[in-house]
Amino acid sequence: MTSRRKFLTSAAALAGAAAIAPNSLYAADPKIKWRMQTYAGPALAEHVIKPAIDSFNRIAGNEMQIELYYADQLVPTGELFRAMQKGTIDAVQSDDDSMASPTEVTVFGGYFPFASRYSLDVPVLFNQYGLNEIWDEEYSKVGVKHLSAGAWDPCHFATKEPINSLEDLKGKRVFTFPTAGRFMAQFGVVPVSLPWEDIEVAVQTGELDGVAWSGITEDYTVGWADVTNYFLTNNISGAWAGSFFANMDRYNELPDHLKELLKLTMDSSHYYRQWWYWGGEAELRVRGTKMQLTTIPDKEWAEVEKAALTFWDEIAAESETKARVVKILKDYNATMEKAGRPYRYS
Numbered sequence: 001m002t003s004r005r006k007f008l009t010s011a012a013a014l015a016g017a018a019a020i021a022p023n024s025l026y027a028a029d030p031k032i033k034w035r036m037q038t039y040a041g042p043a044l045a046e047h048v049i050k051p052a053i054d055s056f057n058r059i060a061g062n063e064m065q066i067e068l069y070y071a072d073q074l075v076p077t078g079e080l081f082r083a084m085q086k087g088t089i090d091a092v093q094s095d096d097d098s099m100a101s102p103t104e105v106t107v108f109g110g111y112f113p114f115a116s117r118y119s120l121d122v123p124v125l126f127n128q129y130g131l132n133e134i135w136d137e138e139y140s141k142v143g144v145k146h147l148s149a150g151a152w153d154p155c156h157f158a159t160k161e162p163i164n165s166l167e168d169l170k171g172k173r174v175f176t177f178p179t180a181g182r183f184m185a186q187f188g189v190v191p192v193s194l195p196w197e198d199i200e201v202a203v204q205t206g207e208l209d210g211v212a213w214s215g216i217t218e219d220y221t222v223g224w225a226d227v228t229n230y231f232l233t234n235n236i237s238g239a240w241a242g243s244f245f246a247n248m249d250r251y252n253e254l255p256d257h258l259k260e261l262l263k264l265t266m267d268s269s270h271y272y273r274q275w276w277y278w279g280g281e282a283e284l285r286v287r288g289t290k291m292q293l294t295t296i297p298d299k300e301w302a303e304v305e306k307a308a309l310t311f312w313d314e315i316a317a318e319s320e321t322k323a324r325v326v327k328i329l330k331d332y333n334a335t336m337e338k339a340g341r342p343y344r345y346s
Helices: 002-019 042-048 048-061 078-087 121-127 131-142 179-186 196-205 216-222 248-253 256-287 297-318 322-339
Strands: 031-038 064-069 089-094 144-151 155-159 171-175 190-192 210-214 230-237 241-247 292-294
Touching: 031 121, 042 048, 042 216, 042 256, 048 256, 048 297, 078 089, 078 144, 078 241, 121 131, 121 144, 121 322, 131 322, 144 248, 144 256, 155 171, 155 216, 171 179, 179 190, 179 210, 179 230, 179 297, 196 210, 196 292, 210 216, 216 256, 230 297, 241 248
Parallel strands: 031 064, 031 089, 171 190, 171 210, 230 292
Antiparallel strands: 089 241, 144 241, 155 210, 155 230
């Protein structure tokens, strides 16, 4: 891994700026040009953001174009927030957790354990239960515009060795999100932070025992299914929660019709992910050939779910804002349980 990283660093130095090729633009000299970086790598971005940005650029034409960059191309994912706040990057697609935003809601981005059961839970929480307002308040304090939140896939373990019990998780070095890693560490998981592009090789060389970064659709799409052998059907959370963000000044400079077009573009991106992941997760579990499915028995996994509620209370005790979010999560999930099928299956 060390040699490979040195090679990549040297290659980047030799190639310089020419090595960073943004997404194609549809106007050579637009009046407004933004640079946006996603936390997703190229293969994943082909689905989760590129179609939407291509659409925006085709419609906006000479008025505005967005250059799309992939994971770590301009800055490391952990520096995305600061770069956007300073104006080095105009907009970002990421979860709060991965880009290390200095807000009270950061811990809830990505995979907050068991906050959601299904992908539709995320937009409902933001649009009907008040999370949008809280996120807007928090990011407005630090000069960033929170534009729109949406759901991605559930979070599962993909590993080289089979996981059939909680005992099997102990000592496993896993690439995962900061908060998910913090939570799962109590069950012996060892969270590891590496550049996104290094993950596949790290699993091959034994630096990692697996990933808990996505569902099975991403495992196949980005190549992790080629280097892992098992997929654990128990999930840490039902859906990733992530957002589009923009530098506040750059966003305020946009005319109203381009703000509206940007909103429609983000909505189309959210919608694409809803059906792409929902169908893909089932299809690859049933017909996928690269990984064997394993399951921790429900009675044993209930220990993890119970621990999540304790974790929620610990987070809520950290600040008033975090307590507001946790209360919303509890109220929402209680409503879903009372609503019964198809919202929740007890």
